[in-house]
Amino acid sequence: MLHVQIVEPHADKRAAIKKMVQGMGHIVVGEACDREEALRLMEQGWPTLLLTDLMLPRLEGLALVRQVYEQRIPVVTIILSDSTRFDYVRQSMQAGAIDYLQKPVKGEELRRALRRAEERVVYFHGAHREFVQAQQFFERLDLLQPGEFIERHAEMIRSMQSFEGGQQGERLGLFRLLYAKWHYILKKRGLEFDEPFSWEGEDEAVAYFQRLCEFWIAQSASPADSSVKLNVKRACDYIRENYRSDHTLAEVSERFGMSISYFSVQFKKYTGYSFVNYLNRVRIEKAKELLLQPNHKIYEVAGEVGYDTLQYFNRVFKQHVHMTPGEYRRSLGI
Template sequence: MYQVLVVEDEPLIRDAIVEMVQQMDGFKVTGEAASCEEGWRLVQELWPTLLITDIQLPDADGLELIHRIREQKLPIVSIIVSGHDNFPYAQHAIRLHVSEYLLKPISEQELHASIKRSLSRLESFAEPNQLLLDMQAFVDRMPEYHSVQLFERVDRIIDAIFGSRSGDQGAMISYCNILAGKLADCVKAIYPAFREAEMQPGAGRQQFRMYVHGLLHEWIKQYSLFAGNNMKLVIARACDYMERHLHEEIALSQIAEYSNLSASYFGVLFKQHTGRSFVNYFNQLRMDKAMELLRNPDLKIYEVAESVGFVSLPYFNRVFKQQLSMTPNEYRKSLGL
C-alpha cells in the first residue's frame, strides 16, 4: 500500500484530489495539509511514498517543500499540481526530479495516468520508506518499551541504516540525522534544558551506535522523572483547550504556543503522553462531538460538520469514516434515524 500526502490550500480542490487518489487500488491518502510547513511536519511524521502538492501555498511554494525532501534524500515521489503554466517553475521542478507537473483543472484520468507512470520510482523507494516508518514506529512507542528492548530495537534500526542495499552514502547520513534528531527531540520534550553533544560528521556504525545509545540513556533517566511531574498538567490543559475549541481549525503550532512550548517539543510530548498524534487526538474529539450532534435528527450533516470545525463536508465525511469505519449518514441509519 502506497501512502499519499496531499498538500493543497483550496479545500474543494484538495477534496477532489483525495477522492481521485482513493479510487486507485494500492494507494491511500494518509495526510492532508493546506500549507508548506504543515506539509513538511506531516512528511516527517507520516513518511508518505507519494506527495501531491500545489505550487502556490499560503506560506511558501510547493517547490520549497520538495526542495527539503530532496535535501534530506527522502524516498518520496513528488507530483506538482499548478494553476499556472509557468516555465521557470517547470524548470525548477525538473531540477528537483519532480515526477509529474500537472496543470489545473486536472481530471481523474490524468492524475491516475501520472501516478501509474511513477510506479517504478515508487517501487524503488519501498525499502528506504519502510526504514523511515520503522524509525517513526520506534520513536512513537518508546514509552512502552523497557530499557533492554529500547537498545535492542534501536540497534536493529541502526544496522538497517548501515546495511541498506542502495549503498547511497548521502541517504545513509540523512537517515542517521533523522533518527538522532527524533531521539534528541524526545529528550528535549521531557527535559527542555538538555543540550545534545554534536554528532561527529561521517560517523561509522559503531560511533553512531554509541551516540544514539547516549541519547537513549538520557531519555530513560529523564522519562522516569517526567512521568510524575507537572508536564502532565500542561498536556491536560492543552486537551481542555482543544475540547473548548472544537469548532475552530486549530494547528499544532497554535496549541504549542498556548502551552508555551515549541511546536516540535509539544508534538513529541503530546504523543508520548496521550499515545496519539495531535491531529488524531483532535479529530477524535471532534468526531465524539459530531456523533452527539448527529443523534439530533433536526440537524443537517453539513451543520454538524461546521459545528465541529470542518469547512469541507467531504473532508468531514472522510475523517468520520477513518475514525468510525462508517459515514455520518451510515451512523445515523445504524441508530434508526
C-alpha cells in the same frame, strides 16, 4: 499502493484531490495546507509520495520539494500548479519532482502520474521498509524496558546503515527523518535534547543517536539500572566467548547500542574494571588454564588467548599474576 501526503492550501481542492487519490486505490496518510505543516506531518507519518501545490504561497511548494531532494529524503514528489510557466516546470524537475500537473487536475493525468510514482517508489523500497520498522519501534516505545530499548534502538540504527541499495546520502536522509521523529516524540513529552545534530556523515549521526538514546533512558520514569546492568552482563558474556578476537571499546559499545563514554562508565560501574583491564583478565585466566598443560609452549598460549606478541603477553601476564608465565609454571612444578 502509495502512501500519499497532500499539500494544498484550499480545503475544497484538497478534498477533491484526496477523493481522486483514494479512488485510485492509494492511501492518504496526511493533509497539509502549508510547507511548515507538511514537514511536520512528513516527520510523523513518513509518506511514499508527496503531492504538493507549487505556491503554498510564494513558491513554498517548490521549496518543499527542493528540501526533500537536497536532504535525500526517500519520498517521491509530484507538483500541482495553476501555472504553465516553463521556468516553474524546469525548476520543479531540477528539484527532483517526477511530474508537474496543471490544476484543475484531470483524473487520467493524475492516474498516469501515480503509476510513474509507483515505479519510482521501487527505488526507495529499502528505505520504506526502514520506516515501517522504525514506526513499530516508536509504537512500542513506552512498553520497552531500558535494556530492551537500547538493544532495539541499536538494531534500528544498524539496519538504517545497511539497508539494501542505500547510498550514503539516502541513509542520511533516513537519519534526518529519524531525528525529526525523535524530536517530535521528545516535544510531546516536554523533553528537550539540546545537542545539535551533525550532518557531516553516518558515524557522527550514529553517535548522536546513541547519546539521544541515553538521554531518553536518563529521563525515563522506568528504572534503568537493572536493564543497563543486564546489557553490561551481555557484553561481559560476549567478551568471555570471544576473548581470542581483537576487541576495542568502540566496537563492543556499538554492538550493545551505547556510546563509548556511556558504555565505559557503566562497564566500570558494574564490573569494577575498565574495558581493557577486564578483557586482559579474561585472557590471562584462560592462559593460566592452558599453561597447566605441559605440551603447550608459552608462545602458543599467547596466540591462543589473543596476544600477537610473546613480549606483550609476558608483560600483561606479569601485571596480573605478578610473575611471568614461565615462573608461574615453575611455581606449580610444571
